[in-house]
Amino acid sequence: NAGVMQNPRHLVRRRGQEARLRCSPMKGHSHVYWYRQLPEEGLKFMVYLQKENIIDESGMPKERFSAEFPKEGPSILRIQQVVRGDSAAYFCASSPERNYGYTFGSGTRLTVV
Amino acid sequence: KNQVEQSPQSLIILEGKNCTLQCNYTVSPFSNLRWYKQDTGRGPVSLTIMTFSENTKSNGRYTATLDADTKQSSLHITASQLSDSASYICVVSANDYKLSFGAGTTVTVRA
Numbered sequence: 001n002a003g004v005m006q007n008p009r010h011l012v013r014r015r016g017q018e019a020r021l022r023c024s025p026m027k028g029h030s031h032v033y034w035y036r037q038l039p040e041e042g043l044k045f046m047v048y049l050q051k052e053n054i055i056d057e058s059g060m061p062k063e064r065f066s067a068e069f070p071k072e073g074p075s076i077l078r079i080q081q082v083v084r085g086d087s088a089a090y091f092c093a094s095s096p097e098r099n100y101g102y103t104f105g106s107g108t109r110l111t112v113v
Numbered sequence: 114k115n116q117v118e119q120s121p122q123s124l125i126i127l128e129g130k131n132c133t134l135q136c137n138y139t140v141s142p143f144s145n146l147r148w149y150k151q152d153t154g155r156g157p158v159s160l161t162i163m164t165f166s167e168n169t170k171s172n173g174r175y176t177a178t179l180d181a182d183t184k185q186s187s188l189h190i191t192a193s194q195l196s197d198s199a200s201y202i203c204v205v206s207a208n209d210y211k212l213s214f215g216a217g218t219t220v221t222v223r224a
Contacts, residue, residue: 004156033210042117042202042214043157056210091156098210104149104156 004029004094004105005074012111013082021077021108025094029103032075034060034067037089037107046090049075082112116140117205117215125221126193134218136186136203144206148177148188151200151217160188160201193222 005024013019025032030051035043045059049069057067064082069075079086091107117138126132138146145164149157161170161177163186169178174191190197200217207213 006156031210035212035214040216042216043212044214045211048210059211093156102159102212104158106154106156109154 002026004092004103006090006092006105006108008108009106010109010111012113014113015083016081019079019082019086019110019112021079021090021092021110022074023077023092023094023105024074025092026096026103029094029096029101031095031098032069033093033095033102034075034077035091035093037091039088043091046077079110082110084112086110087112117203117213119201119203119215119218121218122216123219123221125223128193128195128222128224130193132190132193132220134188134190134201134203134220136188136215138184138186138203138205138213138215140184140205140207140213142207143181143184146177146179146186147204147206147212148175148186149202149204151202153199157202157204190220193220195222195224198222 032049034046037043047057047060047067048055064080066078089107093102093104095101120135147162148160151157163179176189179186202217203215205213
């Protein structure tokens with residue numbers, strides 16, 4: 001079991017471009033959570049998904065951000081028209097049950113130039 | 114507002130010495146408290162998890178304590194090693210799936 005896999009590890013985008021971050025949960029995990037970590041700050045909850053369903057997206061900005069977890073394939077966090085303030089580390093976690101057994105990926109570091 | 118405050122922000126210790134990190138929280142209701150270790154450029158890795166009824170839990174040289182009445186927790190590192198250099202994050206869970214993260218304590222172990 002390779003753990004939670006996130007790719008790419010590093011992503012550089014120019015302002016206005018789109019960023020797509022991928023997260024493959026651990027085998028057997030159907031719950032996925034995305035967190036954002038700004039420099040010198042703790043991780044902040046963004047969105048919680050189960051297969052094909054968004055359970056809670058209350059931590060996600062209302063515009064430009066979207067997330068999905070399709071029946072097949074990884075979970076995707078999409079940021080449209082990126083701005084410099086989107087530069088951060090984005091972490092994905094998965095669990096076999098809600099609020100139990102979290103495992104984090106190594107994160108994607110997004111830099112907007 | 115659910116908050117998790119950690120202290121100190123950073124500390125430097127000599128290899129072989131012990132240290133204690135502090136965590137105060139205001140998260141309510143309370144489900145569990147976790148300590149994570151995050152190496153630079155990596156995701157957080159769980160060290161311990163404690164529920165309301167537990168007041169101490171160990172994982173090798175790491176020992177966490179919890180006082181649910183005063184809403185305080187500590188993480189004690191015994192006989193530190195160079196590989197202990199990392200950020201240690203206190204994470205508190207309410208009765209749902211949202212974790213509240215502290216900003217972390219950066220520990221640097223020097224030979």
